[in-house]
Amino acid sequence: MILRLGDFHFPDSAARLYPSTPGRPWVLEVGFGDGRFWPQHAQTFSEAPNYLGAELSGVSLLKAANRLRAAGISNAHLSKLPATPLLREAVPPDSLSTIVVNFPDPWPKAEHEDHRLLSAAFFRLAASRLKPGGAVLLTTDHDEYFEFACREAQLSGVIRTERGAPPDAALHTKYALKWQNLGLSAQHARFVGTEQPEVPGGTLSHYPDQDLPDQISQENTVPHAVLESLPAEFEFQGFSRQAVRGPGQEPYTVVLLDAYRSVRRDEFTVLAHVVEGELTQEVLINVTRRPGGTVLVRLGKFGGPIITPGVKAAVGALTDWLVSQGGVVRHLGY
Template sequence: MSDVFLPKDQRVSRELVLEQQQAPLNLKDLFGNENPVELEIGIGKGLFITRSGVNHPDTNWIGIEIRRKYLNMARERVEKRPLGNVRLICGEALGFLEEYLPDNSLSVIHVYYPDPWPKKRHHKRRLFGEAFMAQVHRVLKPGGHLLIATDHLGYWEHIQEVLQAQTYLDPAERLPEDPDGATGLTNFAIKYQAEGRQSYRTGYRKPEA
């Protein structure tokens, strides 16, 4: 699908304000269809979700980003295109999963270059842990995927430990894929590739019921 840009007066907000929503979300009502729904956690400036929304119009995309500054940059990218299949949330990912997502509701969860919190005293802030994996398992549909990329070796090793300790998901053949029309997976991936830094990618899958 080619990239189309809207004149300013035709742009609409794609931000989903959680405080104005009933929990859990009704995803069919939210998007007006029953297409598969994929979630990207920590969208940053929104390159991946924008390209994915353009390339896959028959998939619904939700992006969550905790920092308002980046969410606004992602909104600008999304809203200048006719992307009725994308919604963006300013909020914290684990709380969003716990409160707003129904059981068995997502086809894919993308987590690309999550903050590594390298200092030991900050490790408790890391997204990957038991509580996160339990939520991933609950909200993924049977056969759904968790796709992960990071450049940070220490966090990669931690993620491997978390994945190996859990019994909910199995290693999958599917890995994160660079969207067509982008020169890399995400903004961070492009930056790290240019610097010659290595990235690690993996994929896990919820077994069929």
């Protein structure tokens, strides 16, 4: 099944994601491409492990979903998501048996080294999510990337590297065949977790299912603000493309892009662009005038947004802008 980020819990669990097979080993494949690896590799087990795949390409996602369906594999989920936030936020500590990475993008230029997946930081995160004895399996044709990954694994301080032969299915992926046709051969390593460091997740949260309550209470987790009042009219000039940069190690960027008036009620909706590390979201924030004159500024449910520090900051940026237009704050909930 294809899962969107909003379909996950943070953290999630094998019991919820695989209710029919909760006790089986759990495998994450990063960058599964057109999905050839898992249908073949799953056959080497008497019972197919639970499978989670992360891939950035939408076309690949659909091809892989078709392959899983054709192979009759039901305990598998695919997501069009960057692997790192998915692993950090949705996968709980001490839960995966294996993380598979076949032919990762090598990013060969020195100035692009930062884009490489298998960094020491990734290995620490991976080790924290692996069960004891669990491993990251890397197969690649790219010798320099392979040596880079081995160095980074050692630098992480929580990984033991075992070089060896790749699983057969890793030699039959689209990229494996591509490189074999060019006469290149693959290298393989098992990066076994030796320690489970504490790597926290928890920056993402759910958009609760319940509908808009009349009174917003402190406990409500959907980012919002209540304004005592707001002038009836104001100019939207000076509003568009306001950028806000967040502080700290995981900075975010928020851009308020545009605003749209509702034809049905006294409300307008603002489209905001939020970038946090590898995660980009376009979210809607509704500004609704309520009976009695107060104004509710609240993250919209449309599109299943994930509540992150950046999304909260987007609600804050819009609230600040409304205040600059004469709005008076009664309550801030973000």
